[in-house]
Amino acid sequence: MRSPGDVSELARLFDEGIVAPENVIALVGKSEGTGLGKDTGREAADRAIKELVAARLGTTATDVGDRLCIVLSGGSPGVITPHVAVFTRTDDAGEPAVGEPRLVAGLAHSADILPEEIGRMGQITKVRAAVERALADAGVQDPADVHAVLVKAPSLSPESIADARRRGHDTVTHDVSIGPEGAICYSNDASALGVALALGEAADDDVHDTMVRRDYSVFSDVALTSSGGEKTHAEVLLLGNSTTSSSALRIGHRSMRSIIDGSAVAGALESAGVEVVGGDTLAASESLVYALAKMIMPGTSELNGRRITLLEDQVGYHVAKAMGGFLLASTTGLTEVFVSGGEQNSHQGPPDGNPLAVIVRPAS
Incomplete structure (x- = not known):
């Protein structure tokens, strides 16, 4: 564009x-x-x-x-x-499945998410239901075959906060920024927890209003969520593999363990069935079609035991995305990549880590 x-x-x-x-x-x-x-x-x-x-x-x-x-x-x-x-997506009537796990996609929209539900169980429950429908729409039987779930949900604005107040409700936050207590982070994390519940990555007893953006031991390894004022409900795109698919593509994932964990690219490629010889991800990326990642800012100002200033930087939000774009470009050669992020801490990916998925076109 x-x-x-x-x-x-x-x-x-x-x-x-x-x-x-x-x-x-x-x-x-x-x-x-x-x-x-x-x-x-x-x-x-x-x-x-x-x-x-x-x-x-x-x-x-x-x-x-x-x-x-x-x-x-x-x-x-x-x-x-x-x-x-x-x-x-097409219904390839008469086209036999290739017999190997190949890409399938499931689509679902949630019910409208009210301002007072954002960042709370109201949003989590509605996203969970949508992910469950997307799972069925994709025809995936085993949640372990899901490698990425993209969710775009509404965020709070001064107008929607005022709307909630007029109806006698309060919102999870009055901060409409992407700061640690901002509405964008609350919405993104509520969506991630909905994914985690739908895929069995989290137990019902572990997820409740007071743990959102507090207990990061509960997370989804495959959720890539974002939010914006242009949405009134959550839109879910679930990507996985199935032996019933006749697609030429396949998807795999491996979460980054830190914001500089480039080895996750090799891990994701191998998860998708691509051999990475000697760690050469550039050569292995000849089969790469698309890459998707989140770049969450770490919870502390230390990386590998040394102080960094990312959390103190006024433009750290954009720096995190730029780091993700550079990491993927340097390891795959692609600059047309989906890198969302900039939040500090998240239920997307493990603590201080980030979800990363790749879609490839296998040689055979």
């Missing part, structure tokens, strides 16, 4: 018959902008995508928003290329 509202390349894919608009189920990508709850760049990209797809399907942008999953992460600092990745 050459600008936030540029969908000319997506139009070309439609015009040249490379992608059939009716087969599109999700659009995932990075837009230019602040990445905050109110991000005009992300909103412009979201609107342009919906309008183009709607025009090709002969429907409305509202209908497209109700039918598809659109997950855009705002802010493309450093070497991240603003882009959108198009996920399509």
